[in-house]
Amino acid sequence: MTDSLTRFVFEYAPVKGGIVQLDAVWRAVQGHADYPPPLRRVLGELLAAAALLTSNIKFDGTLILQLQGKGPVRLIVVEATSRKTLRATAKWTGDIPASDRLSDLLGQGNFAITLDQSQAGKQNYQGIVPMEGTTVAETLAHYMQSSEQLDTRIYLASGSERVAGMLLQRMPDQKSADTDAWNRATLLADTIKSIELLSLPPGDVLMRLFHEETLRQFDQEKLSFACTCSKDKAGNMLKMLGEEEVSGIVAEQGQVEVNCEFCDRQYRFDAVDVAQLFSSGTHFEVPTSRH
């Protein structure tokens, strides 16, 4: 099964992890913009990373991974929901250098993780760190170490047809006689090649790496592409622009269009829609979370 997450734990050691492979999701993400290849690769890696982290969403909510910079690439954002859906987009200007280094694409940048569980009545969480490391995997591992004190190793591979990734985490607060397990697991995991992550079934990857360990493998979890945009949300964006500006556009062009940058869907509002929007009487509050 592709477009899935396979989680596993070491039966006798405090180590857990997951393997993800995305095909249709990756095609859907790529289908909405013509990303330059170096940016496409990084976007794919961040998508695989978000898919690996979906198991960290404990309540109804959304996990948002963002790389922000002032280089030719301004923003890469991936959202994963507790319903195991993913969406992603990026903003860039001009030519993108053919480089493997994140800093060549984004310049001095920040990496942010937001966990929005407000739907479930839980507090939102956001952590922002300066972008460290040359790759998405290094940046994420650094974030996990510095912000969550979690020993994490992450491996990401981004191809044109498929993206894949593997995550290893040392489980905290567990008394285990096997103090060498984490070192052993990461030494073995470090031998994985991108082509293996992209082409081998998850069970084969685990067998190839950890055949001397006892692993428990869980049922595969299906992941899919889905956008959470709607005409209501597009209308809220227009309300933030204000009646004067929106009515001005309608007077000039006959309608106003809001384009979803995640799925490329267009929401059109004509003069009647706009009049309804601003006369609905509902008090509009600027959302505290990102829209």
Ligand SMILES: [Zn+2]
């Ligand atoms: Zn959308």
